[in-house]
Amino acid sequence: MGSRVGEYVSRTKIGAYFHSARESRKLVLIIVAIALLLDNMLLTTVVPIIPGFLYDIRHRHQTPAPTITTPDWNEYPYNETNYNYTLPTTLSPDEMKHRELLEENVETGFMFASKAVVQLITNPFVGPLTHRIGYSIPMFCGFVIMFVSTVIFAFGRSYSVLFIARALQGIGSSCSSVSGMGMLAERYPDDKERGNAMGVALGGLALGVLIGPPFGGFMYEFFGKTEPFLILACLALADGCLQLLILQPGVNKMEEENAPSLKELISDPYILIAAGAITFANMGIAMLEPALPIHMMDVMKSANLQQGLAFLPASISYAIGTNLFGPLGHRMGRWKASLIGIAIIGFALMLVPHATNIHHLILPMAALGFAIGMVDSSMMPELGNLVDIRHTAVYGGVYAIGDIAFCLGFAIGIILF
Numbered sequence: 001m002g003s004r005v006g007e008y009v010s011r012t013k014i015g016a017y018f019h020s021a022r023e024s025r026k027l028v029l030i031i032v033a034i035a036l037l038l039d040n041m042l043l044t045t046v047v048p049i050i051p052g053f054l055y056d057i058r059h060r061h062q063t064p065a066p067t068i069t070t071p072d073w074n075e076y077p078y079n080e081t082n083y084n085y086t087l088p089t090t091l092s093p094d095e096m097k098h099r100e101l102l103e104e105n106v107e108t109g110f111m112f113a114s115k116a117v118v119q120l121i122t123n124p125f126v127g128p129l130t131h132r133i134g135y136s137i138p139m140f141c142g143f144v145i146m147f148v149s150t151v152i153f154a155f156g157r158s159y160s161v162l163f164i165a166r167a168l169q170g171i172g173s174s175c176s177s178v179s180g181m182g183m184l185a186e187r188y189p190d191d192k193e194r195g196n197a198m199g200v201a202l203g204g205l206a207l208g209v210l211i212g213p214p215f216g217g218f219m220y221e222f223f224g225k226t227e228p229f230l231i232l233a234c235l236a237l238a239d240g241c242l243q244l245l246i247l248q249p250g251v252n253k254m255e256e257e258n259a260p261s262l263k264e265l266i267s268d269p270y271i272l273i274a275a276g277a278i279t280f281a282n283m284g285i286a287m288l289e290p291a292l293p294i295h296m297m298d299v300m301k302s303a304n305l306q307q308g309l310a311f312l313p314a315s316i317s318y319a320i321g322t323n324l325f326g327p328l329g330h331r332m333g334r335w336k337a338s339l340i341g342i343a344i345i346g347f348a349l350m351l352v353p354h355a356t357n358i359h360h361l362i363l364p365m366a367a368l369g370f371a372i373g374m375v376d377s378s379m380m381p382e383l384g385n386l387v388d389i390r391h392t393a394v395y396g397g398v399y400a401i402g403d404i405a406f407c408l409g410f411a412i413g414i415i416l417f
Contacts, residue, residue, distance in 0.1 A: 027246055028246070029197050031239070031242055031243060032183060032184055033200060034239050034242070035139065035176045035239060035243075036180060036202070039142075039173050039177070040212065041207075041209075041232060041235075042149070042208075042232055043115070043212065044208065044212030044289075044315075045229070046112075046216065047112075047213050047293060048217035048220065049216045049228070051297065052297070053225055054162075055297075107159065111159070111162065114170065115170040116286070116407040117170070117411050118170030119170035119177075119403065122174035124262060126178045126179070127396040130179055130396030131397070134250075135182050135186070135252070136183075136248070136252065137249045137250065138178070139175065139183070139249070140244070140249040141175045142176030143236060143243060145168060145175065147233055149168040149169040150229050150233040153229045154229035155226065174403060177406075178399050178400045180201065181201070181380065181384075181395070182396045184197050185395040185399070189388075189393070191388070192327070192330050194384055194385070195326050195334075195377075196326050198381045199323050199324075203319055205322070206321075206369075210316055210318070213309070213310070213311040213312065213315070214312055259392060265391065265398055268391070271383065271398065274382050275379075275404070275405035277338045277342060278375060278380075278406055279406070280409065282372060282376075282410055283410075284345050284349045284372070285368060285369075286411075287413045292310055292352075300356070300358065309358065310358055313361070313362050314366065317366040317367070317370035317373065318369035318370065320370060321369065321370040321371070321372070321374050321377065324373075325337050326377045334378035334381070344367055344368075345371045345375075351364035352365070352368075380399075383401070383402050384399075
């Protein structure tokens with residue numbers, strides 16, 4: 001009898017612990033930050049891997065092209081009829097590689113852009129869906145889709161399969177980003193606290209961007225393509241278990257009749273300006289994601305690890321910028337912080353093309369990351385604040401617009417390049 005009572009008491013304590021954990025705003029913040037971290041870690045892990053991997057699988061069985069040295073003009077006599085010299089058309093290996101990398105740049109750009117395009121298409125559906133069923137189920141669906149995408153990346157061996165994996169990630173990212181930001185806006189109704197919380201969540205995003213490129217470059221250089229994605233899949237599985245325990249995904253219907261429509265939100269000029277700032281801020285880094293590794297392979301003859309490390313200054317400074325301007329943006333004015341950030345982005349982007357070695361990239365990449373952090377950590381909480389003061393405090397729609405703005409920046413940036 002005593003053992004049954006003790007067992008009942010222990011179960012009651014465990015149940016009370018999980019109930020208090022589910023009510024904890026900090027745990028929800030941690031879960032959202034981890035989800036953003038893993039999503040963006042997958043997003044950037046592929047950056048130093050895919051260009052080199054595609055080039056390797058296409059040239060694994062090819063014999064190198066012959067090298068052509070400076071022509072002997074006695075060997076190629078003057079042609080009086082055509083008034084020119086007849087020269088060989090065969091290119092050297094370096095010239096051939098340069099041309100092939102330029103062609104591959106287009107394909108890689110389309111692959112990287114597919115995630116943003118699919119996410120862009122998905123967001124308008126995810127926002128209204130959260131009004132009907134709540135945030136927890138879309139959040140968990142985001143984990144499931146990301147896990148599947150990561151496994152496909154691990155074992156994919158062709159361009160088409162990797163393209164599908166990248167596009168599939170866009171659906172998962174849409175579910176995680178819109179649900180996560182909406183959940184935080186709901187749990188942190190105070191504008192100042194919301195800004196701090198979203199700064200922390202964006203810090204998780206920044207950490208994913210920070211870890212991804214060097215992690216992918218190092219693992220691919222020393223272990224191969226499969227291993228980094230298997231590690232990411234295991235981490236995603238752990239995050240899914242945490243969501244099951246704490247969030248307990250289930251239908252939590254909101255008052256849909258009071259929720260502002262996407263058309264109403266898009267018609268708001270303040271929301272449009274905030275979303276536009278997010279779009280223009282992220283266009284710069286979007287151009288560099290597919291282009292910089294290939295430029296480094298072509299011009300700097302950089303290895304996979306160096307291609308990953310090139311993004312390290314931007315990632316570190318982004319983490320600093322998001323955590324600093326979460327509270328500071330509220331104090332100095334978020335619109336002002338965003339304006340200064342966009343100006344810094346413009347100057348940093350003008351310096352990147354002039355870099356001839358990896359050391360020249362440190363300063364412009366650091367400035368770029370810091371400035372994007374200023375804009376994101378200022379405008380994301382401002383979107384929630386605008387809904388509070390100008391519409392109804394239901395956040396799925398406005399963060400769908402925020403995520404659309406983010407994806408539009410990446411899609412346009414890659415296409416423009």
